[in-house]
């Protein structure tokens with residue numbers, strides 16, 4: 001694909017973070033966009049920003065929980081009606097949440113919530129929208145995985161199973177689609193996005209998506225980090241988690257807007273693997289160089305030596 005001008009893109013999770021910036025930059029490039037999210041307010045803000053940018057792309061908003069196949073099917077039908085077309089050129093499977101790190105101690109429902117959004121969302125949207133992509137003369141599927149799609153960790157003492165399992169699955173499907181498209185739909189391309197630490201509200205949004213802070217889990221996690229919590233009230237634990245969420249958003253090496261630019265440039269350049277941020281590039285190189293030590297403390301030391309420890313151990 002050599003231009004976004006005059007195309008139609010679907011962006012999931014367009015209400016905040018990288019999704020919002022993808023919508024803005026696509027619309028600014030003359031691309032029509034159909035975005036979805038789980039609540040109206042953030043999408044209305046994205047739409048307001050697009051208008052403020054005076055972009056030529058037309059943007060529509062759709063309420064849809066991507067983990068629910070029925071809602072995704074309705075989203076697809078509504079997009080077709082709103083844009084009066086049976087063809088979309090770009091599918092950005094961007095929506096995602098974190099949380100439910102432990103396979104052993106987290107509630108199964110909580111674990112499956114993270115997995116179903118991060119993997120199920122990509123799966124349902126590919127199933128629903130691929131026929132509309134096939135209908136076009138040219139199209140691209142852009143699936144957001146993570147560095148946790150090739151490295152199942154956020155540090156040696158913090159379980160990270162649901163998100164990592166989903167993100168590995170997203171990366172696997174996307175890579176496998178490359179050959180499938182070459183054989184069965186050569187006018188389509190597949191791209192896997194693997195961001196490092198990007199300055200968004202994902203930590204805060206994920207806590208909300210799971211119905212608030214799991215205080216007892218947080219107490220256990222802090223105990224593993226030798227931080228005593230017996231003097232802290234539940235409210236103080238909640239505030240500490242919120243503060244970490246704000247720090248994650250405010251102290252990132254790459255902004256959401258910068259990330260969206262890297263993603264869109266990667267799609268135009270035809271790159272099937274799009275690493276976002278210097279930290280993602282360093283992690284990718286370190287894991288490839290010595291996969292056997294990827295889950296050992298010494299790996300974190302190597303990450304620290306490169307100055308890319310960032311969010312992983314602070």
Ligand SMILES: NC(=O)c1ccc[n+]([C@@H]2O[C@H](COP(=O)([O-])OP(=O)(O)OC[C@H]3O[C@@H](n4cnc5c(N)ncnc54)[C@H](O)[C@@H]3O)[C@@H](O)[C@H]2O)c1
Nearest residue numbers: 013015016017018065066095096146195197198200202205
């Ligand atoms: N921020 C990072 O450091 C980082 C790193 C690697 C990968 N990612 C991935 O990038 C993607 C975008 O995340 P972000 O950092 O911009 O976070 P974000 O929280 O700002 O944006 C995610 C958006 O998805 C929406 N969403 C959540 N669940 C949904 C559902 N069930 N259906 C529809 N929409 C839903 C949220 O409401 C939100 O608007 C996610 O897939 C995330 O896993 C983020």
